[in-house]
Amino acid sequence: MDDQPRRLRADAERNRQRLIEAATDLFRERGLEVGVGEIAERAGVGRGTLFRNFPSKDALVVAVVVERIRESIARGRALLAGDDPAAGAFALIDEALERQEGDRALFEALAGDWIAYPEIREAHDEMLGVLGEILARAQAAGAIRSDVSGVDVMLAVKGVCEVQRLFPGLPPDIGRRQLELVKAALTPHADDVPLTGAAPCAQDLDCAVAARHPEAAERALGDPERVAG
Amino acid sequence: MDDQPRRLRADAERNRQRLIEAATDLFRERGLEVGVGEIAERAGVGRGTLFRNFPSKDALVVAVVVERIRESIARGRALLAGDDPAAGAFALIDEALERQEGDRALFEALAGDWIAYPEIREAHDEMLGVLGEILARAQAAGAIRSDVSGVDVMLAVKGVCEVQRLFPGLPPDIGRRQLELVKAALTPHADDVPLTGAAPCAQDLDCAVAARHPEAAERALGDPERVAG
DNA sequence: ACCTGAACACCGTTCAAGT
DNA sequence: ACCTGAACACCGTTCAAGT
Numbered sequence: 001m002d003d004q005p006r007r008l009r010a011d012a013e014r015n016r017q018r019l020i021e022a023a024t025d026l027f028r029e030r031g032l033e034v035g036v037g038e039i040a041e042r043a044g045v046g047r048g049t050l051f052r053n054f055p056s057k058d059a060l061v062v063a064v065v066v067e068r069i070r071e072s073i074a075r076g077r078a079l080l081a082g083d084d085p086a087a088g089a090f091a092l093i094d095e096a097l098e099r100q101e102g103d104r105a106l107f108e109a110l111a112g113d114w115i116a117y118p119e120i121r122e123a124h125d126e127m128l129g130v131l132g133e134i135l136a137r138a139q140a141a142g143a144i145r146s147d148v149s150g151v152d153v154m155l156a157v158k159g160v161c162e163v164q165r166l167f168p169g170l171p172p173d174i175g176r177r178q179l180e181l182v183k184a185a186l187t188p189h190a191d192d193v194p195l196t197g198a199a200p201c202a203q204d205l206d207c208a209v210a211a212r213h214p215e216a217a218e219r220a221l222g223d224p225e226r227v228a229g
Numbered sequence: 230m231d232d233q234p235r236r237l238r239a240d241a242e243r244n245r246q247r248l249i250e251a252a253t254d255l256f257r258e259r260g261l262e263v264g265v266g267e268i269a270e271r272a273g274v275g276r277g278t279l280f281r282n283f284p285s286k287d288a289l290v291v292a293v294v295v296e297r298i299r300e301s302i303a304r305g306r307a308l309l310a311g312d313d314p315a316a317g318a319f320a321l322i323d324e325a326l327e328r329q330e331g332d333r334a335l336f337e338a339l340a341g342d343w344i345a346y347p348e349i350r351e352a353h354d355e356m357l358g359v360l361g362e363i364l365a366r367a368q369a370a371g372a373i374r375s376d377v378s379g380v381d382v383m384l385a386v387k388g389v390c391e392v393q394r395l396f397p398g399l400p401p402d403i404g405r406r407q408l409e410l411v412k413a414a415l416t417p418h419a420d421d422v423p424l425t426g427a428a429p430c431a432q433d434l435d436c437a438v439a440a441r442h443p444e445a446a447e448r449a450l451g452d453p454e455r456v457a458g
Numbered sequence: 459a460c461c462t463g464a465a466c467a468c469c470g471t472t473c474a475a476g477t
Numbered sequence: 478a479c480c481t482g483a484a485c486a487c488c489g490t491t492c493a494a495g496t
Contacts, residue, residue: 009459036489046462051490111395148410155407158395159388166340166387167434173426174433178384180424181377185414195409197402204403205396238478265470275481280471 027105086143149199256334315372378428
């Protein structure tokens with residue numbers, strides 16, 4: 001009943017930390033495909049210890065990646081606190097791309113089915129909230145067309161990121177051009193054709209994900225053997 | 230020295246055909262993750278027969294998918310032959326999305342590392358050529374801003390497709406909105422901020438792919454045991 | 459309580475034995 | 478020449494045996 005994660009024994013806590021560090025480094029450099037064996041080895045523990053601390057490899061990935069997403073959220077809040085919402089919105093868009101260029105793990109985990117995991121989805125939603133707020137202010141200032149939602153913008157940026165992932169060796173200019181096109185699309189013009197359909201909200205994303213990934217996510221991330229001590 | 234693929238024995242040819250049919254159906258419905266065992270079973274042959282006709286599972290995927298890309302190319306040429314290049318360009322963009330919604334295999338194969346395979350890259354490049362031509366005419370007609378290239382457009386559409394892949398349960402409106410934003414970005418305005426950097430060309434994509442996937446593609450797709458009879 | 463590494467299940471792929 | 482399915486290699490995961 002108490003949600004507090006039970007205190008781990010000192011050596012266990014240290015192993016857990018080492019595993020996260022090893023995984024963070026390996027994932028950032030070589031992507032999420034590195035095997036559990038190598039991670040355990042780099043952390044100086046046995047395979048089994050990895051699975052004692054994390055119920056699956058995916059759980060370890062999630063633990064590593066959520067941390068990086070939170071860094072992005074913090075940066076978003078900083079921009080939100082600034083006094084130029086229009087510039088802040090565009091900066092947030094630009095930085096989303098940069099951030100992923102330096103970390104293959106973040107790159108890969110923001111794609112594919114990873115979003116089915118509740119932890120990632122929550123971090124994702126939180127990021128979306130910040131984006132929505134900063135967007136609303138930019139729209140109020142007339143810097144962004146009024147019929148786009150935060151989800152529209154996030155999806156557009158996500159598209160650019162995905163393209164970067166597809167063509168990893170592409171000259172960096174091209175990603176920038178893609179973002180410039182996104183910004184051109186967001187800029188209001190007198191002759192804008194209004195977008196059709198309802199503006200998507202965060203809930204649409206959640207529903208979309210939940211509908212397709214029944215409960216696989218829950219299964220893989222259920223607590224490891226945290227029996228009472 | 231003769232590039233003609235040697236004539237297969239009648240039963241072998243039939244098995245090959247059955248394998249492609251089985252794989253096409255299974256891949257379209259359930260994606261590229263279906264196992265070789267199931268494909269062989271559905272085709273009514275042993276596992277080994279699959280690998281006699283295709284050097285790897287990937288080779289089978291490529292054979293299936295290239296066929297679908299060629300269908301898109303044919304459609305592009307039809308639009309190119311039409312008399313309204315501006316409408317044709319936008320139609321090509323719209324249809325790219327629709328086409329992938331009905332075929333998970335096409336969906337998945339146009340993403341990720343699949344483009345490293347020469348066969349897919351070539352089909353891809355051919356598609357790009359058609360897009361480039363139709364785009365040039367639309368630009369000459371003043372319907373699309375003049376500083377975007379065919380690759381810019383293709384990448385933008387690819388981004389939308391990727392987002393669809395990430396959120397498979399998303400209401401279809403949203404994909405349409407994304408495309409509307411792409412089209413808004415392509416529409417010329419007096420106050421357009423010129424895109425920075427050089428317009429990317431098809432070669433940039435090829436270089437990008439080749440640089441990152443050394444020769445893995447060649448290895449997996451080398452001819453199966455086609456010794457002289 | 460926790461750690462370890464041998465053992466297991468599940469893929470794609472190979473190959474010796476058949477026709 | 479071609480087919481077959483048992484066997485192999487390579488992952489993630491489990492668990493009996495240790496401390």
